[in-house]
Amino acid sequence: MSDLRKAKMCARGSRAFFLSQGWDWQDFLKNGxxxxxxxxxxxxxxxxxxxxxxxx
Numbered sequence: 117m118s119d120l121r122k123a124k125m126c127a128r129g130s131r132a133f134f135l136s137q138g139w140d141w142q143d144f145l146k147n148g149x150x151x152x153x154x155x156x157x158x159x160x161x162x163x164x165x166x167x168x169x170x171x172x
Contacts, residue, residue, distance in 0.1 A: 123168035133161050
């Protein structure tokens with residue numbers, strides 16, 4: 117969640133995005149998600165999070 121917040125994403129919007137990608141929101145909250153998985157998403161929101169993670 118901290119990386120989503122760094123990218124200025126809210127939990128509600130992020131949850132909806134996860135569901136649209138077919139990703140498990142509860143599993144993400146528990147275990148996180150591999151950056152490579154998010155990088156493969158053809159979505160501007162996902163790329164914004166990737167950029168925030170890589171740039172700290």
